Amino acid sequence: MTGVVYGVGLGPGDPELITLKADRLIREAGVVAYFRKKGRAGHARTIVEGRLRPTVVEIAMEYPVTTEIPLSDPRYNAVLADFYDRSCDALRCLTDAGQDVVVLAEGDPFFYGSFMHIHSRMQHHCPIEVVPAVTGMSAAWTATGHPITWGDDVMTILAGTLAEDKLARHMTQADALVIMKIGRNFSKVVRALQASGRFNAAWLVEFASQDGQKICRLSDFDGKVTPYFSIIVVHGQGRRPETKTEQSQ
Amino acid sequence: MTGVVYGVGLGPGDPELITLKADRLIREAGVVAYFRKKGRAGHARTIVEGRLRPTVVEIAMEYPVTTEIPLSDPRYNAVLADFYDRSCDALRCLTDAGQDVVVLAEGDPFFYGSFMHIHSRMQHHCPIEVVPAVTGMSAAWTATGHPITWGDDVMTILAGTLAEDKLARHMTQADALVIMKIGRNFSKVVRALQASGRFNAAWLVEFASQDGQKICRLSDFDGKVTPYFSIIVVHGQGRRPETKTEQSQ
The missing domain is CATH 3.30.950.10 (Tetrapyrrole methylase, C-terminal domain)
Known part of the structure; x- marks a missing residue:
């Protein structure tokens, strides 16, 4: 059995604006994954502080440093695409082994969210369930x-x-x-x-x-x-x- | 002390897509108010089924029947405005007496919602707190x-x-x-x-x-x-x- 990727929207930032469904999935999660900047706690991770099981496995997907590459440079997109590819390779090891993964997504996952980079790479490999959220x-x-x-x-x-x-x-x-x-x-x-x-x-x-x-x-x-x-x-x-x-x- | 009107967004319909904050306010409410069509249970009321205190006071604000008046007729707006005015007069009796009122609002209250008709009539009379929600x-x-x-x-x-x-x-x-x-x-x-x-x-x-x-x-x-x-x-x-x-x- 392939594991499921849950794209769980966390809403705008107030931890009380998480939905009941998101709260349940986060509290039950065996593995959570989230994006963050290198050296930071991560905004998504901060929102769920105090809700994770003590035994949860956390996968922090840390953005590569891109400050020296201008946004207009094709290398910018290439570096990011490679980062998303490698992150999804790691998640796929888990789902292939039958492990569900809860991806913590700021805001609403399908509304200008970075979760869609995971979605586009994983959608043909495992079931994906998205939980909508309050937008920023x-x-x-x-x-x-x-x-x-x-x-x-x-x-x-x-x-x-x-x-x-x-x-x-x-x-x-x-x-x-x-x-x-x-x-x-x-x-x-x-x-x-x-x-x-x-x-x-x-x-x-x-x-x-x-x-x-x-x-x-x-x-x-x-x-x-x-x-x-x-x-x-x-x-x-x-x-x-x-x-x-x-x-x- | 004037009571507070809480405009509590219920989200798109799935009761698990209510936020933790809305859930808390609904469960603690002494008085809830909601719009519905005459003769119906009401969609907002249905979403919160099982969450209200046994002693809660419910105020069902029932839309006047307007099917015989075309939308373009000025009387349509006049009938609705009068309905909103009378509903808010009733709510104001409560808030003037210091009673908080939780208004159940489908979707997000400030996004094409009927809650705004309450908001525009009550905002100068009592404090109003709005809880955003997942949109339809x-x-x-x-x-x-x-x-x-x-x-x-x-x-x-x-x-x-x-x-x-x-x-x-x-x-x-x-x-x-x-x-x-x-x-x-x-x-x-x-x-x-x-x-x-x-x-x-x-x-x-x-x-x-x-x-x-x-x-x-x-x-x-x-x-x-x-x-x-x-x-x-x-x-x-x-x-x-x-x-x-x-x-x-």
Whole structure:
């Protein structure tokens, strides 16, 4: 019998925002695997602290250091692809021997997640079960204290890595916006929001649902943006039944 | 002391996809409130079956029957607004008396949810805490067995209630798509997918994560679509490190 790979979403970071199903699989796991940077505890691993069986086997898949290779260099992708290949070779030894493996995945595994690199390599070798989770963007708009979408609002999710004109075009056309991967793309994203007339309605959320959560209007922000766990949110303003207050105005 | 309103997201329907935080608040609740259709158990209420304290007070907020009023008629919104107003008047009696109220919200409360009608009416009267949840769309793309977004894919979420040309324009411009509210708009949504060249890549998911979950390629679908809990998904195909298999082809 081949073992099963469980791609278990951990949600946005608050350990209480794990689902009951994920919690059960994590507590029962004989083997857990997770990605992390070399020399770090790892964010996924930190979220599940205190839940693992004392006898659990942990496989930390440590990203190769790539800081000296530019993102645009083909070698960047080659190094990462090789890393994912080797990681999956190791996992496959276990599943081939009948061992289930719980892969801890930050956020929702199939939504811009690194779990998909495991999924694409393992899907023809063993059964895979994915447990969806609360996304980081849900935690971000919840933190702003306002609904992200109403009625038939169009919502678009953008990566800050896109070209400035493409960002601005999508920002103009959607009602609600979520912009991720803004770290080193922050100035470009701000210019695109200004060009599309959405800047004044934008909110910046850092470390949503985690220790150190910060929320502010983007126009009030004058610090240096956190490279990770930073999300920009623009709320939709779609059709909604009026409140008494609005009707009386 | 004013009571607190908790807007507790229940996720897509599978009771095991509730978060630990939502589960705790539901189990501890003295008063729970939820929307439902007249004469029904209510979907939100069904999800939490077996978790409520024996002494819990339940407030079922039953939607007025509106089938005889067309959606485009201004009376439709007026009837709903009045219903939300009266529901919130009742909740406010409790919070004014210092009683906390847990409002059970399907999906994620701030993402196209009916909880926002409570939020907009109560936010200036009492503290509100929202617990984000797994969205129905996460359950839908997870059910397809494929990642929805990779790298810098642009993802757009559309309501089937939008005009056909607007639907088609957004479908052309985004990489990954989620289309909700497709029940009576099904034929229009299919035409827009065909016009934008996305029809053959579309999947239909009904009752994601629930009993009776069904998944198929939209092009293979020849039945009658479920009015509720039906979602169309088109996966993005963005930048990703190649797998060994792809490299060797």
